[in-house]
Amino acid sequence: MKRLGVLTTGGDCSGLNTVIQRLYRGATLRGWELVGILDGTDGLCATPPRAITFDNTTLPIEAARLAGSFLHNGRTGALNFETAAKTGDLARFNRKLRKSLLELKLDAVILIGGNGSLSLAWCNREIYSGLQLVCIPKTIDMDIPLTDKTIGFDTAVQQLTSFCDQLMLTARSHHRWFVTQTMGRDCGQLALNAGIAIGATAILIPEIKFDVNSLIKHIKKSPRDYGIILVSEGISLRGHSGRPADMISRKLTAAGLENRTAYPEHTQRVGDTTASDRILAARMADCALRAIENNETYVMTAINNCKCETVSLADFFASGDVTTDPNIPDLKTSDAYVSPDDPLLEIATNMGIYLGETK
Ligand code: F6P
Numbered sequence: 001m002k003r004l005g006v007l008t009t010g011g012d013c014s015g016l017n018t019v020i021q022r023l024y025r026g027a028t029l030r031g032w033e034l035v036g037i038l039d040g041t042d043g044l045c046a047t048p049p050r051a052i053t054f055d056n057t058t059l060p061i062e063a064a065r066l067a068g069s070f071l072h073n074g075r076t077g078a079l080n081f082e083t084a085a086k087t088g089d090l091a092r093f094n095r096k097l098r099k100s101l102l103e104l105k106l107d108a109v110i111l112i113g114g115n116g117s118l119s120l121a122w123c124n125r126e127i128y129s130g131l132q133l134v135c136i137p138k139t140i141d142m143d144i145p146l147t148d149k150t151i152g153f154d155t156a157v158q159q160l161t162s163f164c165d166q167l168m169l170t171a172r173s174h175h176r177w178f179v180t181q182t183m184g185r186d187c188g189q190l191a192l193n194a195g196i197a198i199g200a201t202a203i204l205i206p207e208i209k210f211d212v213n214s215l216i217k218h219i220k221k222s223p224r225d226y227g228i229i230l231v232s233e234g235i236s237l238r239g240h241s242g243r244p245a246d247m248i249s250r251k252l253t254a255a256g257l258e259n260r261t262a263y264p265e266h267t268q269r270v271g272d273t274t275a276s277d278r279i280l281a282a283r284m285a286d287c288a289l290r291a292i293e294n295n296e297t298y299v300m301t302a303i304n305n306c307k308c309e310t311v312s313l314a315d316f317f318a319s320g321d322v323t324t325d326p327n328i329p330d331l332k333t334s335d336a337y338v339s340p341d342d343p344l345l346e347i348a349t350n351m352g353i354y355l356g357e358t359k
Helices: 016-029 040-044 081-087 090-103 115-123 153-173 189-198 212-221 244-254 265-269 275-293 313-319 343-350
Strands: 003-008 033-037 051-053 108-113 132-137 177-182 202-204 227-232 259-262 299-304 307-312 321-325 328-335
Touching: 003 016, 003 040, 016 033, 016 108, 016 275, 033 040, 040 090, 081 090, 081 328, 108 115, 108 275, 115 132, 115 313, 115 328, 132 275, 153 177, 153 189, 153 227, 153 265, 153 275, 177 189, 177 244, 189 202, 189 227, 189 343, 202 212, 212 227, 212 244, 227 244, 244 259, 275 299, 275 307, 299 313, 307 313, 313 328
Parallel strands: 003 033, 003 108, 108 132, 132 299, 177 227, 177 259, 202 227
Antiparallel strands: 033 051, 299 307, 321 328
16 A cells, blocks of 8 residues: 655646546555645645545546646745745755655655756755655646656647637737737747647747847738737847837837737636646556556656656756756756757748747
């Protein structure tokens, strides 16, 4: 009999509940117990730690497709790694996490998180010593190294695509452009994928330099007088501040291009989990449970060449682009970006989409 703990950390996304439900079913079939830690590390730091033991009624199959996390992801301002690092409370935070894990008498922890949470788990791995730590990657940003897929990304692309499909209709009626800002942090995958799906006129992502005058020329040469300019939230424009979509919109207005801005914001993180994300969640949950069965630890489930397998957290950390936030030097994250040889870049260019200076 094993006792597993599961928690969701960082920003929520669709697919989290599907993983949790599949973990519960798989654990039960093995005769194991599943403990749900509420509110991520925030709940783990509480005294006593906030946790529930699953049974058949806890998360029914029909609720597993719903967005958000049934276990919650915590409050931004609560005691978490970021707030602890800022206030110099890091040692106390780490001690508290360790104490709670021992108090809950867990054999293994399944951490469903993004690149921040996974990096932190690796950098502070002594917290989990003596337990098995298995991570499952989730994020709408798709910025996690060593995996071709992350839970929540497909649903986010679908949500953004549906949002833009609707905008396109009003854009057409009024002969105008919509500068639409996507999420994704410093990674352009979400914008790039949705941009191809909707046939955007331009996709601006942080990985590719662009020139506003070339963008304007491209729009003016378009066979249509309406469309969508998809702008990733991580882009910047020298000499300008404010929200990226506002900056681009002002430039278009100055060039005589009638336009509006649109912000889908957190609607990208919700929406009924797509079939593809549900299948991914089922595969990753199964892979995580097999890893626990095989006594693996400090690993992450990953999709590579269509196969679902585990990769070590050490490799995940070493193969990414490790960045440090100047305000929180203790926080190191291993990031992935759109690579210059991503085949979607050529596809977008061949569709006549402006991407910036790709050559
Ligand atoms: O990392 C996921 C993400 O949705 C980013 O794309 C976005 O920048 C950020 O989280 C938004 O965070 P918050 O929910 O704190 O506004």
